[in-house]
Amino acid sequence: MKYSLFIGGEWVTGPDQEYFPAVNPYNQEIWAEVPQASENQVIQAIDAARDAFETAWSKTSGLERGRLMNRMADLLEADAQRMAVLETTDNGKVIRETKTQMHMAARAYRFYAGAADKLSGGLFPLDKPNVLDYAKKLPLGVAVLVTAWNSPMALLSNKLAPALAAGCTVVIKPSEHASVTTLEFAKFVEQAGFPKGVVNVVTGDHRVGQWLVNSRRVDKVSFTGSPGVGRKIASDAGRNLTPVTLELGGKSPNIIFESADIDKAVVGALAGIFGATGQTCIAGSRLLVQEPVYDIIVERLVARAKGIVLGNPLDPGTEMGTLANQPQFDRVMGVIRQGAGDGAVLAAGGKRAGGVGLEKGLFIEPTIFRDVENTMTLAREEIFGPVLSIIPFKDEASAIQMANDTDYGLAAGIWTTDLNQALRVSDAVHAGCVWVNTYRASAMQAPFGGFKDSGFGRERSLWALDEYMTYKNVMIDFSGEERDPFAIRG
Known part of the structure; x- marks a missing residue:
């Protein structure tokens, strides 16, 4: 399958269009060709979004925006199975998860569709009589949405849904490692009847992102990815004073107290850690376990990890899929080798997975290190793979200190049956998302985002709408009085 770019409501291919391959990480086969956008095509996409914003979308009522978004959600949900197969083929995530994410994405569009006609401002009483003051919420304009390869449709819905509801037009740049479902999604935009240019998709390598972020005709940038790239985007956007939302990495502590329900x-x-093959920013990659239950937790985890079923990600029986691409596979294997060299004890996995049906795939065994110290690379760097570091702690104070001793602040988990402890620790940990007696749960109504190197701004919930809006204040003096600051008064 050879794809085209989606610009101004049209499928665009240049006379000398370059392409790059989409490689299935399960069998290493090239299964699609994705266009490498040129700088001129990126400019065309921004111009199309700008024109659509000024002539159509900013003049479209919230009721109509919501209607179109609901129609788009219907199309995505009706085609969820096919879209899940495409995404699994592109990034190796198991089909049971990609299909769930398609329905979650549809939920996001419906959630924000319901908010599109409720974006009210405010009326403010002032100290002076006979003066009316009110503020209006307005869309920022053209938003650039840059998504990562691990969950393309889910990550896109976190950005696109509030952007459209707020009244912004967009240019989407998916990761070059997983672009296909984003291009397929553009067909739903087309079928739903959005005005041309409201949604544009340009694909390609990092140069495409740079051209987008550095444009002075862009009013907002939202990025999901690594802290290193996030810093570069924030720096580039800052030169134009373009506001940025950054959803970056994590090294999340998952804390098990001795009072926890062990099972x-x-x-x-x-x-x-092993859901999504560990390729998620919220992975509980640092497991902090209180010393009295440390050995039993390690023993049970090792036994369960060895039983996880690896295989074809399209098989519903497969429990863990591949790494998404060769560079990520190589990086994770390198961190595993370093972990063993630093003195952590390898308790499970640690190798490329072999066996029938796994020969060509980028499979890594579910890997567990025990007796990890919080200063080791295993505990400091985001690995983004199926690698768990188990760290012992003595008491609540040391767990909190250890949990917060990281450059990241995205998520945390707390396992305890002591309600007072749950409340104390959830307040004390430096994380934007805290789960108690659950993990990796999500809801569209709940805000998502982090602190420190995990970025800033929030996605999901009604708060995310503010990321794509600005405010205009209007003050009207109807007193009829003359307010001349230069008048001489007796």
Whole structure:
């Protein structure tokens, strides 16, 4: 399958269009060709979004915006199975998760569709009589949305849904490692009947992102990815004073206290790191376990990890899929080698997975290190793979200190049956998202985002609408009085 760019409501291919391959990480086969956008095509996409904003979308009522978004959600949900197959083929995530994410994405569009006609401002009483003061919420304008390869449709919905509801037009740049479902999604935009240019998709390498972020005709940038790239984007956008939302990485502590329900905590720890093959920013990659239950937790996790079923990600029976691409596979294997060299004890996995049906795939065994110290690379750097570091702690104070001793601040998990402890620790940990007796749960109504190197701004919830809006204040003096500051008064 050879794709085109989606610009100004048209499928665009240049006379000398370059392409790059989409490679299936399960069998290493090239299964699609994705266009590498040129700088001129990026400019065309921005111009199309700008024209659509000024002539159509900013003049479209919230009721109509919501209607179109609901129609788009219907199309996505009706085609969820096919879209899930495409995404699994593109990034190796198991089909049971990609299909769930398609329905979650549809939920996001419906959630924000319901908010599109309720974006009210405010009326403000002033100290002076006979003066009317009110503020209006207005869309920022053209938003650039840059998504990552691990969950393309879910990450896009976190950005696109509030942007459209707020009244922004967009240019989307998906990761070059997983672009296909974003291009397929543009067909739903077309079928739903959005005005041309409201949604544009340009694909390609990092140069495309740079051209977008550095444009003075862009009013907002939202990025999901690594802290390193996030810093570069913030710096580039800052030169134009373009506001930025950054959803970056994590090194999330998942804390098991001796008071925890052990059975539930073990399941939560497994789901927190081996779900999505560990390729998620909220992965509970640092498992902090209180010393009295440390050995039993390690023992149970090792036994369960060895039983996780690896295989074709399109098989519903597969429990863990591949790494998404060769560079990520190589990086994770390098961190595993370094972890063993630093003195952590390898308790499970640690190798490229072999066996029938796994020969060509980018599979890594579910890997567990025990006796990890919080100063080791395993505990400091985001690995983004199926690698769990288990760290012992003595008491609540040391757990909190250890949990917060990181450059990141995205998520945290707390496992305890002591309500007072749950409240104390959830307040004390430096994380934007805290789960108690659960992990990797999400809801469209709940805000999502982090602190420190995990970025700033929030996605999901009604708060996310503010990321794509600005405010205009209007003050009207109807007193009839003359307010001349230069008049001489007796």
